[in-house]
Amino acid sequence: MNLKSGLPFWLIKNGLSKDYHTLDSDLETEVLIIGSGITGALTAHFLCEAGVKCAIVDRRMVSTGSTTASTAQLQYEIDVFLFELIDLVGEEAAVRAYKLCLESITTLEGIIKKLGISCDFSRKSSLYLASDRHGAKDLEKEYAIRKKHQLPVTLLDRATLKEKFNIDRRNALYNDCSAQVDTYLLCQKILEHYKKTCGLIVYSHTDIIKIENTGDGIVAHTEKKQRIKAKKIVAAPGFESESLLNEKVMKLNSTYVLVSKPLKDTDFWNERCLIWETARPYIYIRTTSDNRIMLGGFDEPFQDPKRRDKLMEKKNDAILKRFKKLFPESKIELDFYWCGTFGETKDGLPFIGEHPEHKDMYFALGYGGNGITFSVIAAEMIRDLYTGKANPDTQIFKFNR
Ligand SMILES: Cc1cc2nc3c(=O)[nH]c(=O)nc-3n(C[C@H](O)[C@H](O)[C@H](O)COP(=O)(O)OP(=O)(O)OC[C@H]3O[C@@H](n4cnc5c(N)ncnc54)[C@H](O)[C@@H]3O)c2cc1C
Numbered sequence: 001m002n003l004k005s006g007l008p009f010w011l012i013k014n015g016l017s018k019d020y021h022t023l024d025s026d027l028e029t030e031v032l033i034i035g036s037g038i039t040g041a042l043t044a045h046f047l048c049e050a051g052v053k054c055a056i057v058d059r060r061m062v063s064t065g066s067t068t069a070s071t072a073q074l075q076y077e078i079d080v081f082l083f084e085l086i087d088l089v090g091e092e093a094a095v096r097a098y099k100l101c102l103e104s105i106t107t108l109e110g111i112i113k114k115l116g117i118s119c120d121f122s123r124k125s126s127l128y129l130a131s132d133r134h135g136a137k138d139l140e141k142e143y144a145i146r147k148k149h150q151l152p153v154t155l156l157d158r159a160t161l162k163e164k165f166n167i168d169r170r171n172a173l174y175n176d177c178s179a180q181v182d183t184y185l186l187c188q189k190i191l192e193h194y195k196k197t198c199g200l201i202v203y204s205h206t207d208i209i210k211i212e213n214t215g216d217g218i219v220a221h222t223e224k225k226q227r228i229k230a231k232k233i234v235a236a237p238g239f240e241s242e243s244l245l246n247e248k249v250m251k252l253n254s255t256y257v258l259v260s261k262p263l264k265d266t267d268f269w270n271e272r273c274l275i276w277e278t279a280r281p282y283i284y285i286r287t288t289s290d291n292r293i294m295l296g297g298f299d300e301p302f303q304d305p306k307r308r309d310k311l312m313e314k315k316n317d318a319i320l321k322r323f324k325k326l327f328p329e330s331k332i333e334l335d336f337y338w339c340g341t342f343g344e345t346k347d348g349l350p351f352i353g354e355h356p357e358h359k360d361m362y363f364a365l366g367y368g369g370n371g372i373t374f375s376v377i378a379a380e381m382i383r384d385l386y387t388g389k390a391n392p393d394t395q396i397f398k399f400n401r
Contacts, residue, residue: 006338010184035236044381055201069340076102080348104376126178134169135278250343252303258294
């Protein structure tokens with residue numbers, strides 16, 4: 001699948017990793033992870049930490065799937081409002097899913113600190129803006145339900161929003177528990193760390209085309225006819241899950257991102273908070289450590305790469321126009337842009353864990369605008385499943401829920 005086009009900023013900023021090669025002989029390992037994006041890297045982290053021998057393979061250059069295209073805003077609030085999620089999956093599961101997303105940001109911060117990784121992680125506040133009257137009503141309802149469940153949230157009215165952030169919208173939800181990161185760099189550093197300290201095996205350009213149960217384990221077959229034998233396989237293929245799962249569990253969309261030229265310190269809004277809005281499709285906005293604005297959105301409900309790419313310039317104009325409506329004084333000028341594919345599920349939640357038709361496999365499919373927080377949740381859960389530690393939260397993200 002063509003996952004992205006254009007020039008993702010993170011690839012230019014960090015460059016490609018040269019340390020990995022194609023698998024050219026058979027391999028045996030305890031756990032094989034398919035996919036070297038943030039989900040695969042975090043799964044390797046938790047498994048290596050638990051003393052499990054792992055190997056990771058990727059059909060591309062390492063970590064250059066959706067992880068390079070991501071804007072990497074870390075928020076506990078998912079695309080589906082909590083009050084809507086309650087209608088879809090019940091109050092207990094919905095609230096727990098939101099709380100797990102909140103915890104996952106702290107977990108990720110802990111991993112970064114523990115491994116001593118420098119990857120532009122910073123804690124941020126976040127604004128969820130009402131795009132119109134209807135959005136403002138939804139935010140009021142959302143505020144009440146989040147407050148009831150002790151989730152961190154403040155409702156800002158029009159006057160406060162104007163005074164504090166110079167933004168003219170009816171209202172907004174505010175929290176100071178969000179974060180931003182350079183996920184591509186984080187991913188590379190996690191893999192390097194465990195390669196050095198735990199003998200993690202990593203192969204790039206190694207495409208898994210078939211998986212077979214042998215009775216005493218599981219074997220992955222590569223396109224170049226190598227066999228990888230393992231006790232278990234973790235599938236962390238991002239949005240390319242269909243060839244491993246044989247089931248469609250998500251809808252694919254196209255999304256667009258642009259990055260400004262560096263600006264002066266005085267050209268930013270207060271707290272440089274993350275910003276998104278209730279309109280669908282929405283725009284999302286963050287800043288970078290080198291004083292740029294990174295913003296994206298205007299998603300289209302299709303995946304066709306040719307159609308997606310043709311729209312790129314039109315989408316850039318639309319995103320910039322919406323940004324300027326929010327910040328009419330901004331001196332923003334375009335520097336890089338790209339577009340990518342992303343998947344979403346009906347309830348906005350990921351699919352994590354075992355699948356009845358795929359013995360000896362775990363899936364880590366973190367879909368939606370909050371894919372990275374779902375990657376953290378999935379990776380930790382897979383460690384628990386593999387090591388036999390009870391984890392009742394697996395019920396929330398199971399297949400056929
Ligand atoms: C434009 C954009 C903006 C986003 N913004 C945000 C955001 O602000 N916050 C957020 O939390 N999330 C965001 N997301 C989502 C987030 O980036 C993804 O959820 C996350 O990067 C997925 O990571 P992953 O490791 O699961 O997938 P990937 O990074 O795609 O990694 C999967 C890897 O598996 C490999 N692979 C697949 N199949 C095979 C196979 N059969 N054999 C071998 N290798 C295989 C692929 O080559 C790929 O490298 C965004 C996504 C996009 C596209």
